[in-house]
Amino acid sequence: MYTEKVMDHFSNPRNMGELDDANGVGMVGNAKCGDIMKIFLKVSDDGIIEDISFKTFGCGAAVATSSMATELIKGKHIEEALKLSNAAVVEALEGLPPAKLHCSVLAEEAVHAAIKDYYERMGMHEKAEEIAENEHFEEHEAPREH
Amino acid sequence: MDNAATTALSGEVLNAMMPVMTECFGNASSIHAYGREAAAYVEKARAQVAAAIGAAPSEIVFTGSGTEADNLAIHGYALRNKKRGNHIITTTVEHHAVLHTCEALEKQGYEVTYLPVDEYGLVTKEQVEAAIKENTILVSIMFANNEVGSIMPIEEIGKLCRERKIAFHTDAVQAVCHVPIDVNAMNIDMLSISAHKIHGPKGVGALYVRKGILIEPLIVGGAQEKRKRAGTENVAGIVGLGAAIEIGVREMPNAMAKVKALRDRLIDGILSAIPEVKLNGHRENRLPGNVNVSIRYIEGEAILLMLDINGIAASSGSACTSGSLDPSHVLLSMGIPHEIAHGSLRLSLSDYNTDEDVDYVLSKLPEVVAKLRKMSPLYNG
Numbered sequence A: 001m002y003t004e005k006v007m008d009h010f011s012n013p014r015n016m017g018e019l020d021d022a023n024g025v026g027m028v029g030n031a032k033c034g035d036i037m038k039i040f041l042k043v044s045d046d047g048i049i050e051d052i053s054f055k056t057f058g059c060g061a062a063v064a065t066s067s068m069a070t071e072l073i074k075g076k077h078i079e080e081a082l083k084l085s086n087a088a089v090v091e092a093l094e095g096l097p098p099a100k101l102h103c104s105v106l107a108e109e110a111v112h113a114a115i116k117d118y119y120e121r122m123g124m125h126e127k128a129e130e131i132a133e134n135e136h137f138e139e140h141e142a143p144r145e146h
Numbered sequence B: 001m002d003n004a005a006t007t008a009l010s011g012e013v014l015n016a017m018m019p020v021m022t023e024c025f026g027n028a029s030s031i032h033a034y035g036r037e038a039a040a041y042v043e044k045a046r047a048q049v050a051a052a053i054g055a056a057p058s059e060i061v062f063t064g065s066g067t068e069a070d071n072l073a074i075h076g077y078a079l080r081n082k083k084r085g086n087h088i089i090t091t092t093v094e095h096h097a098v099l100h101t102c103e104a105l106e107k108q109g110y111e112v113t114y115l116p117v118d119e120y121g122l123v124t125k126e127q128v129e130a131a132i133k134e135n136t137i138l139v140s141i142m143f144a145n146n147e148v149g150s151i152m153p154i155e156e157i158g159k160l161c162r163e164r165k166i167a168f169h170t171d172a173v174q175a176v177c178h179v180p181i182d183v184n185a186m187n188i189d190m191l192s193i194s195a196h197k198i199h200g201p202k203g204v205g206a207l208y209v210r211k212g213i214l215i216e217p218l219i220v221g222g223a224q225e226k227r228k229r230a231g232t233e234n235v236a237g238i239v240g241l242g243a244a245i246e247i248g249v250r251e252m253p254n255a256m257a258k259v260k261a262l263r264d265r266l267i268d269g270i271l272s273a274i275p276e277v278k279l280n281g282h283r284e285n286r287l288p289g290n291v292n293v294s295i296r297y298i299e300g301e302a303i304l305l306m307l308d309i310n311g312i313a314a315s316s317g318s319a320c321t322s323g324s325l326d327p328s329h330v331l332l333s334m335g336i337p338h339e340i341a342h343g344s345l346r347l348s349l350s351d352y353n354t355d356e357d358v359d360y361v362l363s364k365l366p367e368v369v370a371k372l373r374k375m376s377p378l379y380n381g
């Protein structure tokens, strides 16, 4: 059911573990199945993600998307990392079964949460607010119909 | 290690099926010699199935699966006996073949009581007794649970139902050939069987229906199976079921003693090698081949994938494996919290498993668990 790419990232996860000198940490839970993902960031003074790692309690897809997400944004500027979408992660993994798409959302949210934490630690509260607002917006997008 | 899901076809069963798939292609309903030969095969299998559970051959209806047998028993009985009442008693830990049939009946105006289970996944005779009402017509309680292996007090419940003149059905798909069954001694009125769980072929099952118990057919058409199940018989499958159940019951004392020893070694080995692991289900009162444990801080699907990489097939009650994203209804019914159900692992053994298989799992599982725990944000080991 999983692509070779997914299985590769699941069995040899990249950037797995904790960063002792992280300056941004985000942990999010999946309301759907109860899984948890934690992202650690080490951001340089000029906003580059110098190092990144993850820890995940979840299925194969959750582990693989965490691994892939960290790989995709490592070395990038945080503003750019914020643009990482779950669709891009799924594409990089050469697809996920439909029932597993929600797992990739978790990776995106964990990255956002970690960057938000970084902004807060740096005293950049407005930036942090912005992320929170965006999440908020997304959450409320679906019920717009009524 | 996933024999509760399905089993390998036995060579002896295949040999019994071969002639039916090659030379004897007759339709068991035909008058001519080919048809009569096919009919003779079907009747021999019927006698084999009946003998395995202490029934008469005329009380066996062949079906297309264990699922169909459950549907036929519950739905068929409820439809036919509606005048006598509309209340059915079952449990929260049944297979979906039973649960979804009951839910469908609720939509048709039937009333269903789903008895809760204790921490081992068991109900008591007293619970059944307390749930009986004036309009109760049927009690359906599984013989043994497919996930945690718990064996229900079938004999006591059967006796109660007989005294109260209520029909008693049991889904014995996991129990047949694993524990002794006698429909008369146990006062069972209907009993579901599936061939592929006992080294028989897939896509064939049977329902035992006690003489005098009336059911409405769900599949109508020709007059096959005494009008209880229309459709030209799957002669090869039926022959396979007959052979599998005969062999299974014949070998049961030796085979199950062996399987039980493997099971106990596996349980003890896992519990002693891995910290923070809990056995789900009852330590003794469980199917000889069932092992079900919850491993803290890690998730079931990830365990299965990692075991699969190591050549071990298993199953899990985790939400991530369910497709519906809800963890196993059986584990939740037993009061196991969501996050613990998440790390559940079922290993089910058959008599084809060996000591080496158990050693292999015991050599690999601790590694797999350690690797996944290292990834888990919940684990501080």
Ligand SMILES: Cc1ncc(COP(=O)(O)O)c(C=O)c1O
Pocket (backbone or CB within 6 Å): B004, B005, B064, B065, B066, B067, B068, B070, B095, B097, B142, B144, B145, B146, B171, B173, B174, B194, B195, B196, B203, B204, B205
């Ligand atoms: C307890 C129980 N009942 C019914 C079934 C369904 O049997 P079948 O696969 O033959 O439809 C199974 C098998 O999954 C089972 O374990």
Ligand code: FES
Pocket (backbone or CB within 6 Å): A030, A033, A034, A035, A058, A059, A060, A061, A062, A100, A102, A103, B319, B320, B321
């Ligand atoms: S994290 Fe639970 S299904 Fe993927």
